[in-house]
Amino acid sequence: MTEPRHIPITLPVLARVEGEGTLELRVHDGEIEDLRLRIFEPPRMFEKLLEGRDYSEVPDMVARICGICPVAYQMSAVHALESLFGVRPTEWIRAMRRVMYCGEWIQSHSLHIHMLAAPDFLGFPGMVEMAQRHPDEVRRGLMLQALGNDLIRLLGARSVHPVGVRVGGFYRAPKQGEIDSLLEELRAALPQAEALVRWTASLGFPEDEQQFTCVALRHPDEYPMNEGRLVSTQGLDIPADLFEKHFVEHQVPHSTALHCLHDGKPYLVGPLARLNLNMDRLPGHVRDVVDGLRLGFPSRNMHHSIVARAIEIMIAVHEAIRLLESYREPHSPNINLRPVAGVGAGCTEAPRGILWQRYEIDAAGKVRRARIVPPTSQNQARIEDDLRQSLRCFGTDRREEELRHHGERVIRNYDPCISCATHFLDLRINRSASG
Amino acid sequence: MKRVLVIGIGSPFGDDRLGWEAAETLRRSGDISAATGGIIEISHLDHPGSLVTMPWRDTDCVILLDAVRSGALPGTPHCLAADELAGAGLACSSHGFGVAEAVGLIRALGGMPSRLWVRGIEADPSWAGMSLSPAVASALPAFCVAVAKEALELSFDHPTANANPA
Numbered sequence: 001m002t003e004p005r006h007i008p009i010t011l012p013v014l015a016r017v018e019g020e021g022t023l024e025l026r027v028h029d030g031e032i033e034d035l036r037l038r039i040f041e042p043p044r045m046f047e048k049l050l051e052g053r054d055y056s057e058v059p060d061m062v063a064r065i066c067g068i069c070p071v072a073y074q075m076s077a078v079h080a081l082e083s084l085f086g087v088r089p090t091e092w093i094r095a096m097r098r099v100m101y102c103g104e105w106i107q108s109h110s111l112h113i114h115m116l117a118a119p120d121f122l123g124f125p126g127m128v129e130m131a132q133r134h135p136d137e138v139r140r141g142l143m144l145q146a147l148g149n150d151l152i153r154l155l156g157a158r159s160v161h162p163v164g165v166r167v168g169g170f171y172r173a174p175k176q177g178e179i180d181s182l183l184e185e186l187r188a189a190l191p192q193a194e195a196l197v198r199w200t201a202s203l204g205f206p207e208d209e210q211q212f213t214c215v216a217l218r219h220p221d222e223y224p225m226n227e228g229r230l231v232s233t234q235g236l237d238i239p240a241d242l243f244e245k246h247f248v249e250h251q252v253p254h255s256t257a258l259h260c261l262h263d264g265k266p267y268l269v270g271p272l273a274r275l276n277l278n279m280d281r282l283p284g285h286v287r288d289v290v291d292g293l294r295l296g297f298p299s300r301n302m303h304h305s306i307v308a309r310a311i312e313i314m315i316a317v318h319e320a321i322r323l324l325e326s327y328r329e330p331h332s333p334n335i336n337l338r339p340v341a342g343v344g345a346g347c348t349e350a351p352r353g354i355l356w357q358r359y360e361i362d363a364a365g366k367v368r369r370a371r372i373v374p375p376t377s378q379n380q381a382r383i384e385d386d387l388r389q390s391l392r393c394f395g396t397d398r399r400e401e402e403l404r405h406h407g408e409r410v411i412r413n414y415d416p417c418i419s420c421a422t423h424f425l426d427l428r429i430n431r432s433a434s435g
Numbered sequence: 436m437k438r439v440l441v442i443g444i445g446s447p448f449g450d451d452r453l454g455w456e457a458a459e460t461l462r463r464s465g466d467i468s469a470a471t472g473g474i475i476e477i478s479h480l481d482h483p484g485s486l487v488t489m490p491w492r493d494t495d496c497v498i499l500l501d502a503v504r505s506g507a508l509p510g511t512p513h514c515l516a517a518d519e520l521a522g523a524g525l526a527c528s529s530h531g532f533g534v535a536e537a538v539g540l541i542r543a544l545g546g547m548p549s550r551l552w553v554r555g556i557e558a559d560p561s562w563a564g565m566s567l568s569p570a571v572a573s574a575l576p577a578f579c580v581a582v583a584k585e586a587l588e589l590s591f592d593h594p595t596a597n598a599n600p601a
Contacts, residue, residue, distance in 0.1 A: 115532075128536065131543035139544060146488045160482065 023387070023407050024254070027396045028432045035388050036254040037380060037411070050370040055081055055339050055361055059165045062357075062372070066417060067160050068111065071104040071152060072350030073372075074165040075226055076357040081167045083241070084344025084361060087337045092330040093169040094226070095323045096155055100165070101225040101348070102316035102323075103151025106144055107159070108351035109271070109309040109316075112415045113200065114141030117306045120409045121203040137199060140192050144313060147189050151320060154178060169334030179327045186321045193314040194289055200310040201293045209300045210389055212382060214273035215262060217349050223281040223315050224274065226348050231277055232262065240347035243356045249373060259381045260373060266381035269353025270414065271308035272299065283318050286311065302386055302413040309415075312351075339365030350375050352415055376416045383414050436474045437495035439590045440548075441582065442486070443479040444501045444534060450558035450571045453502040455479045460579045467583055474590045486537040487544075494548040496589045498582060501534055502558040502571070509559035510570035512578055517542070517551045550589075554582055 026034040046065055050058060058077045063070035075097060082089065089097070114137070115127045124130040131138040149159035154174050156162020164170050215236070217228035231237050236246060249258040261267070276298035282290060290297060290311055295304055345358040353375030360369040390410045391403060398406075443458030445451050458479045461467060467475045480486065491497060503513045520535035534553060541547055556578055562568035567575065 128539045128543050131540055135544050138540075142488050158481075 023404075023411075025391070025396075025403070025407075026432075030396050032388055032392060032396060035384055035391075037384050037387070038254045047370040047372055050359075050367045053367050055167060055359070055365045055367065058359070058367065058370075059167065060161075060163055063161045063163075063165075065372070065374075068108050068417060069104055069350045069352065069355075070161050071100050071156070071165075072348060072355045073357075074162070075101060075348040076346045076350075076355045076372075077359070078165060078167050078346070079226065079348060080344045080346030080357045080359050081361070082337070082344075083346060084342050084359065085167075085337050085340055087168060087335060089169065090330070090335060092173075092328075093334070095326075096170060096173075096333075097226050099320050099323050100152060100155045100162075102320040103148045103154070103159075105148070105225075105316040105351050106151065106313050106320075107146075107148025109313050110141050110145035110148060112351075113196070113306055113309055113313075114138055114145075116415065117309075117412055118200075118203070120412060121205075121306070140196060144189060144192065144196070144317075147185055147317075150182060150185065154182060166334060168337045169332075171333065173330050173333040174327075176327065176329060179324050183321065183324050186317055186324070190314070190317050190321065193310075193317045197289055197293070197307065197310045197314055200307045201295055203306065205295075205301060205303045207301070208303060208390060208393065210302065210386060211300065212385070213262060213265065213267040214276045214298075215267045215269050215354065215378075216274040216277045217347065217354060218277060219281065221281070223278055223283070223312075223319070224349050230347065230354070232267065233277065236262070240356065241345040241358075243345065243347060243373070244358070247356075247373070247378075249377065257377045257380060260378040261381060266385050267378070268302075268382050269375045269378050270305070271312050271351070271353075272302065272305045273353065274349060275299075275308045275311060282311075283315060283322075286314050286318055289314065302410070305413045305415075339363075352376060352417060353378060374417075376414075379414045379416065383411055383416065386410055386413075437590050438493060439475045439496045439498070439586050440489075440491070440494050441475060441477045441498045441500065441586055443477075444481075444483055444486075444499060445479070446481060447565070449562055449564055449566070450502045450556075450568050452567055453556055453558070453571055453575070454500040456567060456575060457500045457579055457582065460575065461583055461586075464579070464583065467586060475586045482532075483534045483537040484532050486534070487540050491541065491546055491548045495550065496586075497548045497551040498586060499534060499551070499553045500582065501553055501555045503553075503555035504558050504560060507557040508570075509557050509562075509568060510574040511557040512574060512581070513553070513555045513557065515553045515555075517547070517553075520553065554578070554585075 022038040024036045024038060025032065046062070050061060053061065058081065059074045062073035062077045065073050119126050119130045122130055122134065127138060152159045152162055155170055156164040164172060214233045216231065217224035218231040219228035229237055230240055230243060238246060247260055247262050249260045252259050279297060295307060339361060341361060341363040343358060343360045345356065347354055347356045355375055356373040358371045359367055362368050387407055387410055391407060394406050441458065441461060443454030445454035458477050462477045467477065505513065517538050520538055538551065556571050556574050559568035559570050
């Protein structure tokens with residue numbers, strides 16, 4: 001005889017997760033029978049909104065998808081369109097795109113580490129409470145975030161939804177004076193970024209090794225941002241335009257966001273996946289620091305994601321310095337191009353993982369079709385897998401409050417940017433036992 | 436002479452423009468800069484998170500200008516002291532990081548100016564236009580006159596200045 005016990009729990013505000021969703025858990029005799037991360041953000045129809053618009057409008061429009069990672073949306077879009085138009089960016093454009101991406105990684109990762117993730121490890125409900133006990137660390141995080149915003153503003157005119165990017169380059173080249181003052185800030189920030197890596201590595205981590213497939217870009221020489229082949233820990237190695245052959249999005253009844261699977265299985269994208277697949281692409285000094293940590297990378301512990309983010313901040317500060325030290329004002333910040341009809345795809349590394357876009361353009365340069373696969377939809381199935389494993393190890397007989405807190409913490413490791421709306425998560429547990 | 440910072444917070448849309456419009460009106464009027472020689476600084480921000488990284492320790496008074504939604508009649512002026520901001524200091528997410536959360540964090544970091552308050556006008560929740568709603572637009576001139584008078588009195592440390600706004 002089964003005697004079900006319904007224990008609905010409503011958490012009115014789930015702070016520190018970017019999005020809106022519900023975690024539903026059905027437990028029978030202590031075993032998880034069903035687990036669903038329900039995403040009910042309204043469909044945003046961006047791909048449909050792009051149809052009929054001129055190709056030149058795409059960078060400004062896709063920047064509006066996310067307030068935290070607009071540069072990623074712009075970069076994947078311009079690479080997709082330029083590959084279709086047969087345009088190769090100049091070295092200056094290539095370098096400045098990387099600098100701008102460094103800015104986005106620095107600000108997005110700093111935000112996540114200090115506002116969303118670190119309070120979990122230190123036992124505070126949020127950043128404000130953490131700031132009272134760890135003011136210097138929070139100030140350092142705010143400084144780094146502001147620096148990231150400054151880098152985005154340098155090339156994008158503003159840090160949120162920047163407007164400086166165009167297909168074929170930038171609308172404006174920064175003056176040498178702007179570069180010089182930023183270089184000073186970046187040099188001062190490098191030791192701070194290194195201290196941040198050591199600080200995150202000193203946080204206590206639960207033992208939680210899991211098996212999962214990592215997917216990221218890989219570049220012949222550099223830690224990947226804008227370019228590279230798509231690789232995985234299972235041996236995948238393809239050009240980005242073959243993404244659709246190996247990765248399939250599908251609708252699940254409990255989510256308005258599509259789930260994406262690689263050869264039918266969940267996979268991980270984002271800082272930990274990038275780092276695991278690109279340890280040999282770390283700049284020399286960063287590699288020394290990482291090797292000196294007591295944590296072992298590559299890592300199978302998702303709680304190490306906070307350290308991976310800090311390492312990527314250090315990479316980004318290092319890279320921005322390297323690229324800006326050889327800055328010269330160009331003759332032109334963009335190249336001429338002529339739109340041609342066809343299909344082009346682009347993939348870059350958003351702070352949260354690979355962001356793939358494909359555009360079909362007509363002979364007049366108008367968008368016929370667009371497809372955008374953001375990192376969070378790619379991570380959703382992996383998050384559910386992780387929750388199943390983590391909650392089983394944690395113990396499903398624990399109090400709902402403990403289960404909810406642990407579930408939230410697991411979800412936060414992925415820094416999901418579920419929507420740019422509100423932040424509600426209900427945990428609904430349906431427990432039953434055989435009588 | 437005291438250093439007074441007037442900061443308009445907003446976005447380009449509808450009544451959320453209020454902070455920017457008020458800051459621009461104050462800047463254009465010229466009375467403030469002419470009277471004090473720049474001790475009163477007027478600026479505008481697009482998101483409150485930037486307040487946290489502003490160097491406020493050398494600032495005596497900060498007046499934040501922002502649209503308000505409290506359920507009052509659209510166009511109603513508001514004045515809130517820092518400790519009256521609902522939700523200040525609560526756990527939050529970056530998407531919900533508003534003026535109250537920014538002030539809470541500044542306080543936690545020990546960087547509060549001597550005095551800080553928010554002056555605002557009740558927004559019209561039914562208004563969907565790009566410019567200010569009629570109710571807010573008609574309240575704006577008197578609102579700016581009041582803010583300018585207050586800022587000037589504060590900068591000269593006038594005894595009747597708003598030391599404890601209510």
